Amino acid sequence: MPQSIAIWNDVMINGLDVEAFVAIAEERHFLRAADRVGIAQSVASKRLKRLEAQLGLTLIDRENRMDIGLTRAGSLFLPVARETLDQLRRAERLGHDFGRGESGPLRLGYVFSAALTGLLINVIEGLARSRPRLEVRPVLMETPEQLAALEQGIIDVGFLRPRSSYPAWCLNERAHSEGILLGMAKSHGLCDRTSVRASALASEVFVVPQFREDVGLIEHVHNLAKLGGFAQPVVIPTADYITAASMAAAGLGIVLAPASLARLHLKGLGFVGIDDYCPSLEIEMVHRGDVPEPLIADVRAAFGSASPVDAA
Known part of the structure; x- marks a missing residue:
């Protein structure tokens, strides 16, 4: 003693x-x-x-x-x-x-796609096996809120959409990658196709989650317009993917979405691929530098077991 x-x-x-x-x-x-x-x-x-x-x-x-x-x-x-x-x-x-990191709470922020891809579930299951005395506390948060919560010490680890740079006090690494799809009302004229080319989207209105962010889906909308040879489209800003998907299902526009969103089977929402534009949407793990490395290693061990989601 x-x-x-x-x-x-x-x-x-x-x-x-x-x-x-x-x-x-x-x-x-x-x-x-x-x-x-x-x-x-x-x-x-x-x-x-x-x-x-x-x-x-x-x-x-x-x-x-x-x-x-x-x-x-x-x-x-x-x-x-x-x-x-x-x-x-x-x-x-x-x-x-x-x-x-053997016991106590692990406060874990995550974007919705981390749950849809199975990443969050696998992390919780893996930590329950490797660290049974650890109390995992998941909290659903959009990416900007996670970064603020990490800085304030409200959460310890975040699963979020990548940023071009991060503060010096945190560490980041890729946790998961998935394809991208176009979500739209099943009554939409393009929804009976398996995939479309970027040029077919010239007259579309885009519903964009996290519109006020200078990175993320809005970048892909700009890229599509450039690739398809049309002016920047009309954009309806929303706060999150679920709202954007619901608006698209109601026929108010189309939404660029992670392929895992199709697993929700929202009423009236269909998905098609994009032939000439195939980026990946990534989820990164970002954590404070004072989180024990053996604990981070156990979280990292769950990455490979998350189900891949293709934009097919």
Whole structure:
């Protein structure tokens, strides 16, 4: 046990002293108690005297050193000392576990696609096997909110859409990649096709999630317009993919979406591919630098088991 400090009746006491007292009280013999704790008999005696001095109590009846007993104060204090010792050991164990990422909460932000692709599910399942004492707390958040939450220490790890650069305090790596599809109302004239070319989208209105972001799907809309040889299209901004998909299903426009969105089977929403434009939409893991690396390694181990989603 480290030189832990506990508080009893507003008195600061040393955990090593408490440990020595409990051993002496239970063994009823100074030498056996010292052997049990792994110290010299003289050290055990000094620790007991220091504890008694701090408490202002005589805990041990020293008249018969071959079969020592407890004073009344010692008998009353023993259960308190045992409880204090257990708490100190538990605190020490939890502290080590927190440092290794073995227990405590792991606050995990994720974009909706991380759930649809199976990435989030696999991470939760994998950590439940490798770190059963860890409490995983997933929170659905869009990418900008995750970055803010990471900086503020509200979450520890985020699964989000990539950014061109990240703050120096965080680390990032690719976690998953999937194709891109066009989502539109099943009544749309293009929806009876398997795929279309970019030029066929010249007159379309695009419903774009996270429109105020300077990266993400809006970049792909610009790229499509350039590839198809038409002016930048009319855009309806929305906050998230589900809203955008619902608006597209209602016939208000078309939406560029991760292929995993097709797994939702939203009423009235169909999907087609794009023949001449086949980018990948990636999900990255971003985490604070103070998250234990062995824990990150276990999260990383789940990446390969996420189901691939093709834009086919």
